[in-house]
Amino acid sequence: MNINRNYLNLQDSYLFARIAKSVNEFKAQNPDKKVISLGIGDVTLPLSKSVIAALSAATLEMGNAETFKGYGDYEGYAFLRKAFCDYYAGKGLTLELDEIFVSDGAKSDVGNMLDIFSEDNTVLIPDPVYPVYVDTNIMAGRNIVYMDANDGNSFKPLPDKNVKADIIYLCSPNNPTGAVYNKAELALWVEYALENDAVILFDSAYEAFVCDKSLPTSIYQIDRAEQCAIEFCSLSKTAGFTGTRCGFTIIPKALTRSGESLNRLWLRRQSTKFNGVPYIIQRGAEAVFSPEGLAEARASVAYYMDNARVIADTLTKLGIEFTGGHNAPYVWLKCPDGLSSWEFFDKLLTKMNIVGTPGAGFGKNGEGNFRLSAFGNRDNVAEAMKRLEENL
């Protein structure tokens, strides 16, 4: 019996678990302090009225033999995939129902998608990056090539013709940096992927935060992306579903590799290792895409983007450099006074009782940077910014 020894190459503990541990220890030792989290990126606004109404109605259906639902389709109920298609039609994009897979969140599908690719593929990952992209590939023992995201390229690395990669991770608007690719930049990536027979795994979890209408909110707004990209979508931030768990994965039928349809391979994966998202939750997700639900979701996004503005204004006043905060719910700042990112984490936690996310947790280029999230409630964000102004 051997375990998967690739796991031993992982860093000791997943970033957010390590943060949670530090915070819990601090709280236990300082029960009187009010700790404000601008850290993990969890939302704070409750589910909207439309969603609650739909969840409640679906719950009652499950209590009645006439309307009870057992196993659903592995790829999700057609009613929900239809609602999601309509949402994409609003972006000017036409999807077929069987190009959409309902998921229990983008994180699961981003990780599990690797099942359908060979382990000898080379993976291209930006640094800094959402740790899940890295860790899931370390677990499979894949060769990882990093591309630097830094001040020099405004945290938006572009293809390097000298680098050969098979799987490319892009996240735009970006977590953690808040950077957003424009259409011309994404077109370079599509061109690179097509030339290299590569597949782009495009994480669009933050698309709802794009305010500038010239910026893309889906990679399929780029010509020929349907031949080289899989897109991961989430209701976590768009509609407050972090604890409710629903997302979507798009695999166009035009996307083939080694002569095989990736859509068909993924359906096989999901029908074998997944049994779908709860019916109740799928009804709640459907309500997000109703006219009322969309208006409510937009109001939540606007609330968080106002938080981002408050954070950005404070940092500007303090003379701290940052990116993000526009078209993205994350603000990515340079740690003041030459502190390392974990030192700044400790200073914020112990002196100001604010939780943020150390840039080093996102990769080597993250060192010296720090992520603040705009998902707090308004009063907490304002109080946290007051503490920053008083202490920095």
Place this chain on the structure above:
Amino acid sequence: MNINRNYLNLQDSYLFARIAKSVNEFKAQNPDKKVISLGIGDVTLPLSKSVIAALSAATLEMGNAETFKGYGDYEGYAFLRKAFCDYYAGKGLTLELDEIFVSDGAKSDVGNMLDIFSEDNTVLIPDPVYPVYVDTNIMAGRNIVYMDANDGNSFKPLPDKNVKADIIYLCSPNNPTGAVYNKAELALWVEYALENDAVILFDSAYEAFVCDKSLPTSIYQIDRAEQCAIEFCSLSKTAGFTGTRCGFTIIPKALTRSGESLNRLWLRRQSTKFNGVPYIIQRGAEAVFSPEGLAEARASVAYYMDNARVIADTLTKLGIEFTGGHNAPYVWLKCPDGLSSWEFFDKLLTKMNIVGTPGAGFGKNGEGNFRLSAFGNRDNVAEAMKRLEENL
């Protein structure tokens, strides 16, 4: 770019997807026929009153900022793991909270658990078997050794000292055969696993259907199993959660391989590739373990076991041999008249408008056998049995 070519070694379509396709085609061509499904093993009774009340209350919590829940613990809320601990205490077993992982169903965890094991492990799988065990290992390219389950061993294969295996799948009460291991038989498997440094993946999804109190309902009722077994538990059949999605996986802290804690490796896997079960669903699951919830679940199980008795009585009357139907919700019968199992499937579907599951879909030893499930509603089961009596 290479795909995972192991996928090309899979049979064309997952068993239940193939059945669904046949049934949908038949229904489209015969819209006037009333098709009764005793096939996929989906439940028909609605969620119980306690569960609905808990789901409804939790939904309202999610609509209020004060009680809203975002990301939960990767391993599930403590309140639910505590409820599950108490349930196991009722079996005379002591579990610690951090030995329990809340899942979105046993199927997901049975499949994903393989991530933590090396791909060069040899896997021992009974035949016939739940196809997920086989397909998930084919996807990873593992060497599979089959053990025959047949009339000769009452569909309960026992260890063969000449066979070396690293990972062993056991399911008791068994899907598809309805066979149930006794404690002495399971003790032989624990002994074999310990001698071979192997790990048993024990699927106890049907434990609630065991009526005979001398039979084990958890592998941990066998001495030293905590050193060699992972147990997968589900609310799908126990409490009608097939469309609600919640289960539990137990990895004892005493279980180490290659000097590593499998519990710790799994936590790492889940915190990287999973974001937990919806809060609302976890509250619903908690209610299953309340005194009222347990009484309701027991009543559902009794209802289904009465169905099993009706099916068993009919087969006895028709002189058709079968196993299962006692201590298990499945009846596993010999196809009459020498028909193959897909021929019998077609005959049942087209002549009697009954859907069952062909034994061949569960492996070579399944050929000539057929699975009927007791999860239908009473009237449908009675009508299906009437059709059988008239046509066989």
